[in-house]
Amino acid sequence: MYFSRKDILDIASLSVEEITHILDTAQGMKEISLRPVKKVPTLRGKTLILFFHEASTRTKTSFDIAGKRLSADVIALAKSGSSMAKGESLLDTVKTLEAMQPDVVVMRHGTSGAARFIAGHLKCGVINAGDGRHAHPTQALLDMMTIREKKGRIAGLKVAIIGDIAHSRVARSNMEGLVKMGAEVRVAGPPTMIPKGIESYGVKAFFSVDRALEDADVVMMLRMQKERMNNVLFSTEREYAREFGLNEKRLSMAHSDAVVLHPGPMNRGVEISDAVADGPRSAILDQVENGVALRMALFYLLAGGVRNADED
Amino acid sequence: MRMKIENGHVLDPGHIDGLRDIWILDGRIEAVTEPGAYMEKADEILDAEGLFVTPGLIDMHVHLREPGQEYKETIESGCRAAVRGGFTAVCCMPNTRPVNDNAGITSWIVQQAEKAGLARVYPVAAITGGLGGQQLNEYADLKGAGAIALSDDGMPVLDGQTMRRAMEYAQAFDLFIISHCEDLSLVAGGVMNEGTVATRLGLGGIPNISEYLMVEREIGLAELTGSRVHIAHVSTRESVRAIRHAKARGVQVTAETAPHYFTLTEEAVGDYDTLAKMNPPLRSEADRQAIIEGLQDGTLDCIATDHAPHASMEKEVPFDEAPNGIIGLETSLGLSLKLVHDGFLSLADLIRLMSKNPARILGMNNDLLPGAPADLTLMDIKASWEVAPASFASLSRNTPFGGWQLTGQAVATIVGGRLVYKV
Ligand SMILES: [Zn+2]
Numbered sequence A: 001m002y003f004s005r006k007d008i009l010d011i012a013s014l015s016v017e018e019i020t021h022i023l024d025t026a027q028g029m030k031e032i033s034l035r036p037v038k039k040v041p042t043l044r045g046k047t048l049i050l051f052f053h054e055a056s057t058r059t060k061t062s063f064d065i066a067g068k069r070l071s072a073d074v075i076a077l078a079k080s081g082s083s084m085a086k087g088e089s090l091l092d093t094v095k096t097l098e099a100m101q102p103d104v105v106v107m108r109h110g111t112s113g114a115a116r117f118i119a120g121h122l123k124c125g126v127i128n129a130g131d132g133r134h135a136h137p138t139q140a141l142l143d144m145m146t147i148r149e150k151k152g153r154i155a156g157l158k159v160a161i162i163g164d165i166a167h168s169r170v171a172r173s174n175m176e177g178l179v180k181m182g183a184e185v186r187v188a189g190p191p192t193m194i195p196k197g198i199e200s201y202g203v204k205a206f207f208s209v210d211r212a213l214e215d216a217d218v219v220m221m222l223r224m225q226k227e228r229m230n231n232v233l234f235s236t237e238r239e240y241a242r243e244f245g246l247n248e249k250r251l252s253m254a255h256s257d258a259v260v261l262h263p264g265p266m267n268r269g270v271e272i273s274d275a276v277a278d279g280p281r282s283a284i285l286d287q288v289e290n291g292v293a294l295r296m297a298l299f300y301l302l303a304g305g306v307r308n309a310d311e312d
Numbered sequence B: 001m002r003m004k005i006e007n008g009h010v011l012d013p014g015h016i017d018g019l020r021d022i023w024i025l026d027g028r029i030e031a032v033t034e035p036g037a038y039m040e041k042a043d044e045i046l047d048a049e050g051l052f053v054t055p056g057l058i059d060m061h062v063h064l065r066e067p068g069q070e071y072k073e074t075i076e077s078g079c080r081a082a083v084r085g086g087f088t089a090v091c092c093m094p095n096t097r098p099v100n101d102n103a104g105i106t107s108w109i110v111q112q113a114e115k116a117g118l119a120r121v122y123p124v125a126a127i128t129g130g131l132g133g134q135q136l137n138e139y140a141d142l143k144g145a146g147a148i149a150l151s152d153d154g155m156p157v158l159d160g161q162t163m164r165r166a167m168e169y170a171q172a173f174d175l176f177i178i179s180h181c182e183d184l185s186l187v188a189g190g191v192m193n194e195g196t197v198a199t200r201l202g203l204g205g206i207p208n209i210s211e212y213l214m215v216e217r218e219i220g221l222a223e224l225t226g227s228r229v230h231i232a233h234v235s236t237r238e239s240v241r242a243i244r245h246a247k248a249r250g251v252q253v254t255a256e257t258a259p260h261y262f263t264l265t266e267e268a269v270g271d272y273d274t275l276a277k278m279n280p281p282l283r284s285e286a287d288r289q290a291i292i293e294g295l296q297d298g299t300l301d302c303i304a305t306d307h308a309p310h311a312s313m314e315k316e317v318p319f320d321e322a323p324n325g326i327i328g329l330e331t332s333l334g335l336s337l338k339l340v341h342d343g344f345l346s347l348a349d350l351i352r353l354m355s356k357n358p359a360r361i362l363g364m365n366n367d368l369l370p371g372a373p374a375d376l377t378l379m380d381i382k383a384s385w386e387v388a389p390a391s392f393a394s395l396s397r398n399t400p401f402g403g404w405q406l407t408g409q410a411v412a413t414i415v416g417g418r419l420v421y422k423v
Helices: A016-034 A057-069 A090-099 A114-119 A137-151 A169-180 A209-213 A237-244 A284-302 B075-084 B103-116 B139-145 B160-171 B196-201 B209-225 B237-248 B259-263 B285-296 B332-341 B347-361
Strands: A047-052 A073-078 A104-109 A125-131 A158-162 A184-188 A204-206 A218-221 A259-261 B002-012 B016-025 B028-033 B044-047 B052-055 B057-062 B087-092 B120-125 B177-179 B229-231 B253-257 B376-386 B405-415 B418-422
Touching: A016 A137, A016 A169, A016 A284, A047 A057, A047 A090, A057 A073, A057 A104, A057 A125, A057 A137, A057 A284, A090 A114, A104 A114, A114 A125, A125 A137, A125 A284, A137 A169, A137 A218, A137 A259, A137 A284, A158 A169, A158 A209, A169 A184, A184 A209, A204 A209, A259 A284, B002 B347, B002 B376, B052 B347, B057 B075, B057 B332, B057 B347, B075 B087, B075 B103, B075 B405, B075 B418, B087 B376, B087 B405, B103 B120, B103 B139, B120 B139, B160 B177, B160 B209, B177 B209, B209 B229, B209 B237, B209 B253, B237 B253, B237 B285, B253 B285, B253 B347, B259 B285, B259 B332, B285 B347, B332 B347, B332 B376, B332 B405
Parallel strands: A047 A073, A047 A104, A104 A125, A158 A184, A158 A218, A184 A204, A218 A259, B002 B044, B002 B052, B057 B087, B087 B120, B177 B229, B229 B253
Antiparallel strands: B002 B016, B016 B028, B052 B376, B376 B405, B405 B418
């Protein structure tokens, strides 16, 4: 398949064929990480800029490792180290980035639509590493990769996404991707966290986690935003854990071989119990591992790698 | 100096509807006659063949940005945009820098407008000091300096008691309140209408209730105080319903909406188009329909633009950070005439909404009768034109209607007997 996209901004704009192609490519990349020498020269001479306007050690490290395994030059710009901290506009930052002649820019930004905004002004490829509440396509793709690995397919699976749907870009991208790939998706959380119009994604919404979990093949927990704890979205952590958190007892509502996902970092004891996080159903560390392979695949597809990754 | 406007179709709803000649002497209407019936010598003749001649259009809600943000608009450029759009008078909101909360600024605005010599400008002064929602301003002084009404537009007066006292106090000086209805605790950081589009875009939503709850409060306070209140920029179906019920039981409430609320919906935000960001936000199709119904049955008294100029660089930012508002003076008539062409309103109804009713609310008589100030708009309601923001008289370009094909526009505007705009 000829992959012709300049940017990866969200899941909505990707076709089923493109998603499948990305997941297949990532599966091939995964093998590189298992070699004694975890490096191929595929993107030698290419420049990747990681521009994280919002802190995220995990995602940033994953992109960083992915770029280095393909021999690209990876430059990280943090908010504090950039002129953004001095009040520069996003448009001016874009112009500065452009002048550095990157091949791909990876951006994380706190504002919905920010990645689309810079992609419209940059000639090089742009990967959205999370923008506001809008999209987190690489997380959704690595989640789909993990699900496909664990269950052999996506179509026909029952997937429950639990937690703060309203403020979650991970949830949005996963709903778009999973529904597109043929899964039956349910979302659940307190009513304050289920936004209006959620049905337009083709998902079912529940205020009861138990009902959403019924016979589920995949349970995807969302991170409770600690910074929102004082907001009026729920009463106390204790009540949240009891009513909406995933523990072993509640997990038993799901299919007996259901897998549990979490984008991390976890609030243990709030949205997920230790026993579940570290239990036999947990695929949380597989997600981290697949994240690197998935991001290698996107770099490869966007930065114009012409040969197969392991031909050299 | 005598001017004659001949061969035009004069339309003054409730008074005149037919071919007439209008004679203007020294800034006032001298006579309105059957064609050729009045034999005087005119110094200036305006041929209005094929045109409608109506009482001057009035936009009772604009932001002229001066003093303080002259790079967006000045009183002069705003008035130029006004007359180009067919408006002979505008009311300018007080959220300038500094805020128009004292007589000094009010009279300065009046002077600047006189200097510009284009449209008439009626300043709306602030209800509270610095729009802070706390301390009532000196309404007697403000009235004396030329304020025509009071509003903290841009900021709601959140405290109910403060609004009650403001309504009561304003009665003493024959001023009325124009209320910007918005419950900020329900807006809660939202940036567009709450609903499917906001959810998909990951943008914070503004629910209808943030508006109509305050509309209900103002209606209740107007009823309580026996005061008159005007609701600014109505955008929701619930607000229309509340105002309709209030009017039916005799509450002194009037209301306006803007062309974008009956022309566009939240879908216009599309891919984070900041030109579609405004406050109140563009709502759902059901709301849009209700706004049109409100205009049809008289629940909504007038069309105002909420003309809100912003520099391009201020709008070319991520959606969350963009300022609210669009300019409207130069597209209002074309967009509103669409309601006539689409069969929702008669032309007479539209002239009521854009001229007669605002005049009534502001306490003016703009009937085309001898002795009245000669404020007139000449319009070609069939002329097709393309909205080209680059050619606007306004200093700002922030409109989502650029490139739209509209039918009907003002071709000449006369203020106080002076031709201040002609195509
Ligand atoms: Zn307002």
